[in-house]
Amino acid sequence: MDSKNKTNRRRFLRKAATAVFGVTVLPSIIPASALGKDGHVPPSDRIVMGAIGVGSMGTGNMINSLKKNEVRYVAVCDVDLKRSEKARLLVNQTYKNSDCRQYSDFREFLENEELDAVCIGLPDHWHAIISIAVANKGIDIYGEKPLARSIKECRAIVDAVEKNKIIWQTGSWQRSVAHFHYACELIRNGKLGEITYVEVGLPDGRESIGTPPVMPVPDGLDWDFWLGPAPARSYRGVCHWDWRWILDYSGGQLTDWAGHHVDIAHWGLGLDRSGPVEIEGKGVYPLEGIFNVPVEYDFTCKYENGLTMRVANRSRLPQGMGATWYGEKGWLNVDRSGLTAEYPEILNEKIGDGDIKLYKSIDHWQNFLDCVKSRKETITPAEIAHRSISVGLLGEIAMLTGQKLFWDLEKEMFTNSDYANRLLSWPYKKPWDLNV
Amino acid sequence: MKKIKISSRLKSFSGLFVSILLLIQFISCEPIGKNRALIITGQNNHNWEKSSVLLKDILYISGIFKTDILISPAQGEDMSGFLPSFKKYNVIVLDYNGDSWPDQTKNNFVEYVKGGGGVVVYHAANNPFPDWKEFNEIIGLGGWGNRDESSGPYVYWENGEIIRNNSPGRGGDHGEQHAFLVVNRDKEHPVTKGLPESWMHARDELYGLLRGPATNLHVLATAYSDTATGGDGRHEPVLFTIGYGEGRIFHTVLGHAGGEDETPAMECAGFITTLQRGAEWAATGNVTLDLPDNLPNSASVVKWPDFRPLTLDELMVKASSYKVGKSRKYLADLTQRIRKDSNSPKMLLKYEEKMIELLNSEATSDSKNYLMKELSWMGSDKCIPVLKELKKNKNTEEMASYALERLSAD
Structure with a gap:
């Protein structure tokens, strides 16, 4: 909770960072050689890390950082023993030792380990409680999008990150991919002219599986702990991965992907620390089965500057997936496959000396590690992650209530609906709260 | 002929x-x-x-x-x-x-x-x-x-x-x-x-x-x-x-x-x-018929065995026997109706009244739990007493607390 819990090792790392790299050096251009000859990092300078949540995403993230010279994973934590065991073995194999420690309770993990940074990969309904607990230990975090399940939780994470002065990186890694960066610089520099309309296409919903029967909880999985703050439920085989289709844990494709393509759309527009002021739209919700997130969603957001953003599942939009800006010189779409434009000449545009340059990172993980050392802000800090997912969460509330909503960007409250304001948070099951 | x-x-x-x-x-x-x-x-x-x-x-x-x-x-x-x-x-x-x-x-x-x-x-x-x-x-x-x-x-x-x-x-x-x-x-x-x-x-x-x-x-x-x-x-x-x-x-x-x-x-x-x-x-050459409640959508089939949507009273009766794991079509129907009428405080109150009746009845705990989740955002002061009552029952305690928390009444 306070500085006395931070380890001596940790303070050393921060002091060293200031001394070696100074404050004027950009994190993205730290030469590898600065880390030591042949990339060798003395143990005392290594970033000591742990991972909480080591399923598909959590393990993927860990793998991306496990072999970085300046990182040393020492502990993993998961409510599913099979997963934590697998992750422990992976760490040990990588380091050719048997040192990695294994936990199922994040509180114990935080109590026993002395860490510089933690990689968090959890279902959305756990994001806020655990992120804030980690932040309050003064530990830097690589967290996943969406920042959290509710807008109030997101704000609480941002506050905790700022209060504890920790480094936060969000897994909105598209920002560290060259063609996304280029697309956003084109837009930011007005190469498409003034932008008045944006579309954001996210994946279509997933098909129903009906309601599977209650079944025994698999060995090693602590189901009650997995549910945590969410309402008590019998186990029906929907846990890892497929939690994403149940509103208690996730908002579906919309909230999974808003942290990617809304994030990029905002970045290009310079609105990534802002948000919409009017939201209205419709979702199509399954009327049967265990899954209850919208299979189709389509809502529009209006911004203070008059811009309109439409967010929908890809099949509903002319350009499909990705962010599409509509400007005076036609439209430009960016998604993972690249850039397309109504008038392809735009794709030959260069970003010149006089143009605005956006934060540059070519390796999302390296950006985080560099910032852990330099104490600079990452390319996707918590506030930006919050504003990106807020669009998805505001759209979700507009669809759940069926109302047109007006949003106060400062107070982060709806100005016209008490009903909608109640949906800014999801009540927790006891004993969980945000101050574990 | x-x-x-x-x-x-x-x-x-x-x-x-x-x-x-x-x-x-x-x-x-x-x-x-x-x-x-x-x-x-x-x-x-x-x-x-x-x-x-x-x-x-x-x-x-x-x-x-x-x-x-x-x-x-x-x-x-x-x-x-x-x-x-x-x-x-x-x-x-x-x-x-x-x-x-x-x-x-x-x-x-x-x-x-x-x-x-x-x-x-x-x-x-x-x-x-x-x-x-x-x-x-x-x-x-x-x-x-x-x-x-x-x-x-x-x-x-x-x-x-x-x-x-x-x-x-x-x-x-x-x-x-x-x-x-x-x-x-x-x-x-x-x-x-x-x-x-x-x-x-x-x-x-x-x-x-x-x-x-x-x-x-x-x-x-x-x-x-x-x-x-x-x-x-x-x-x-x-x-x-x-x-x-x-x-x-x-x-x-x-x-x-x-x-x-x-x-x-x-x-x-x-x-x-x-x-x-x-x-x-x-x-x-014209259509004067009102749009009915309880239409299908792109995710789900809706059948009307009586060739018409249920009245709200009929719907509440059907909903009252809901068990988790069984068909949730009646509850989904209710949710759809609430969402459709959410811009009318009067209609929301009407739904709330019917929901309170169900909460006060011998309906299943599962149906009550579902309804309390809806009430957590669209309820008024009127539902507070029954929520407080249901908080005393172990089968409904959790969702009653949930709703009371959201309604800022606890």
């Missing part, structure tokens, strides 16, 4: 229908049966004895039709006396797939339509009379009966437009029965306006490869005929209109009724709603 038969099935439901009828009359002050409909049936490769009665039920329930059923002579019998009085009706509903009509009947039918009469072509009614030119112009598209390129083009939806394809080949096909997605292609037409843009249709035969003159044909909705279910891989028209002279024709290829007991395609809320609206449009 041989005989007009009032169905025994209809009689058995008459008590219920009369009460609905009176209710509708009372509310709308609309004369019941201001439109007169005639269902023509009696020969069909489908279960016409069932379908014709259900069609009548469906029109009856709309509250704006007075409907007769005309049963033709049986197949192979003398048809010479089959002389329906088309002109007595605003709309003729064709549920007939059988022997040729007498020339006079054919002429009368064509004159009736030309002169501004309405027609509903229902499912296999687009099968008969491949060689009767005017009939095929009236139905727009037909299938089977050796129809081929000489019958007219194939008509289907591709890349945002209607394709008329004259390539040679047989007319009429369907794969195995299955539930499929119907996509409205005209969202402004009186029949489809306000309906879900796309909706899952309950298990049915999906007709495809229909051919016909297709003049003055306007597609309202299509469905993708998936090769995986034996279909043709095209977006086939399933609801369309045809103009013929002054007449209006609404053609639905949906609604298969076979030998089995179940008639999911006819119980489908989307089928029922479009049939009622299509019949009104064919009869009058």
